[in-house]
Amino acid sequence: MSYAYAHPAAEEVAAMGAPDPVPVTEPGPAVRLPSVPSPRPATDPPAAADPPDPTAPAADHPPAATPPAVDDPATRVPHSLGNGTAPAPPAFDDPPTADTTGEEPPGTPPSASSPPESHPAGSSAQVARADAPALPRQRDPAxxxxxxxxxxxxxxxxxxxxxxxxxxxxxxxxxxxxxxxxxxxxxxxxxxxxxxxxxxxxxxxxxxxxxxxxxxxxxxxxxxxxxxxxxxxxxxxxxxxxxxxxxxxxxxxxVPDQVAEPSSWPRWAVLAPHLIASDAAHSPDPVLRAAACSLVVSLLHRGKARPARTIATELHTGWRETLGPDHPDTLRCAHELARSLVAAGALLPARKLLDETITRLAGTLGATHPQTRVAAETRRGVLLRMGGAPRADGSRGKAAHRRRRQP
Known part of the structure; x- marks a missing residue:
């Protein structure tokens, strides 16, 4: 069911009477509300502000300040407010690089060539640095x-x-x-x-x-x-x-009593330079000479053939001059020198030195002395490494590479 609006007839209007006239008022001053600037794209120039109306009364709140330009680096935002689109994020595989203006992107550590960070005068960082006590200079141990x-x-x-x-x-x-x-x-x-x-x-x-x-x-x-x-x-x-x-x-x-035990090697390593500085090569002390020979043996057990050879050569040369070539300490040092030559791979000089040492040991201490037997066993090992060893009758066989039949 629908209703239609019908205008009143002239008789009805006359019966109701004419409406009271509306009084006319003087137009007052227009009140201007502060306008909120609309966001603009980064590429658009900033809009000029409207000139103030001298007839407008002072508002209860001060007008909003004009926002700074979007292109200002201090207030630059990460995306455009005009079109609502944000730039594509950088790829994780590509490191951040400096832009065309020479400024490094945020988050990049300062490089060595970049100037140091400066703080304004009177800042808290500068005051803290000035008030920090100077560290005392430590004396160099040297x-x-x-x-x-x-x-x-x-x-x-x-x-x-x-x-x-x-x-x-x-x-x-x-x-x-x-x-x-x-x-x-x-x-x-x-x-x-x-x-x-x-x-x-x-x-x-x-x-x-x-x-x-x-x-x-x-x-x-x-x-x-x-x-x-x-x-x-x-x-x-x-x-x-x-x-x-x-x-x-x-x-x-x-010095420790053991030379072959690995637990004693650190002690030998600490005392080795002081034994050498004590000038054992020219010392009349038999205890010091025995300790120097034990040092050479310890180096051989540790696999230090080169320093053992150097120390043994110096000791043998000094004791040969001061004690004589037939002294037991000189002959013992000669045997250790031959062992160091063998460890270094110098088999021929080691065999010659062992031949001379065994001859002097047999004449001084006897052929059955333990030191003579040890030197003879060392020479036998050298000859085996060289390819030939003395037989029971005293003759020597041919070297292994010479016993093969030639075609």
């Missing part, structure tokens, strides 16, 4: 005190025993010396150092460290090279030789 002569004189006045300890360290190798090298053999040293108890030894070390004449670490006591040179120059040649003899006795008493 250096010594500024006044070495004055430090040596002060040490002699305060602790003569510590001065003796410094002299012993100065004639040894620059490598750290284990502390137990001194503490286990203090009674063999002259006084006042020889009368110091092992529990009082740390006080001597503290006196050296306090004056900067030595450094104590996990591996032992070490004296800087400038201090070593100053001490040796102050001692002279005669006193240096005496100190070296005492130092050699200390090191020889500290």
């Amino acid at each position: 250096e010594g005190p500024a006044d070495i002569t004055g430090a040596l004189e002060a040490l002699g006045e305060r602790s003569p025993a510590a001065a003796q300890l410094l002299c012993l360290c100065a004639v040894l190798h620059p490598a750290p010396v284990p502390v137990d090298v001194f503490t286990r053999s203090l009674p063999i040293l002259p006084r006042p150092l020889g009368g110091v108890a092992p529990m009082q030894f740390n006080g001597l070390v503290a006196a050296l460290v306090g004056l900067g004449l030595a450094h104590r670490g996990s591996q032992g006591l070490r004296v800087p090279e400038p201090v070593r040179e100053a001490v040796r120059a102050d001692l002279g040649e005669a006193a240096t030789a005496v100190c070296r003899a005492y130092a050699g006795s200390l090191v020889a008493a500290a």
Whole structure:
């Protein structure tokens, strides 16, 4: 069912009467509302602001400020607001590269060529850096005190025993010396150092460290090279030789008894430079000479053929001159030198040296002496490696490569 609107008839309008007239009001000032700028694309220029209306009353809220240009790098957004499309993200396989303006993309670590980051004056970073205390400069372990002569004189006045300890360290190798090298053999040293108890030894070390004449670490006591040179120059040649003899006795008493056990090899490696610095090649101490020979044997067990050959050559040359070619220590060193030659692959020089050594051992100690038998067994092994060995009747067979029949 539908209804239709019908206009009232003229009679009905006359009966209702005419409507009251609407009073006319004066037009007031127009109120202008602040307009929100619409977002514009990055490529469009910014729209000019409308001129202010002088007749407009002051609004309760200040008009919104004009936003900065979108192209401003400080307020640049990652996507365009005009068209609502965002640029494609960079591929993960391609590293970020600098754009055409020379600016590196965000997230890129600063390169070595880029200038350091600058902070404005009065910033918190600059104030913190200025207020940070300067780190103290640590003394280089290779250096010594500024006044070495004055430090040596002060040490002699305060602790003569510590001065003796410094002299012993100065004639040894620059490598750290284990502390137990001194503490286990203090009674063999002259006084006042020889009368110091092992529990009082740390006080001597503290006196050296306090004056900067030595450094104590996990591996032992070490004296800087400038201090070593100053001490040796102050001692002279005669006193240096005496100190070296005492130092050699200390090191020889500290070597391990085993040479073939792998557990003793680190100890041999620590004491090896000090044994060499003790001048065992010209030492009259038989204990030091025996320790030097044991060092060569330890190197051979460790597979160090080249250093064993070098040390054995020096020892054999020195003992041959000072002790003579027929001395038991010289002959023992000759046998160890031959073994080092065999380990290095020099079979012919080793065989010649063994022939001479066995002849001298048989004349000095006898043909049945254990050392003579060991040298003879070593020569037999060399001959087997060379291809021929002596027979029971004393004659020698042909080498293996010569016994083959020629076609």
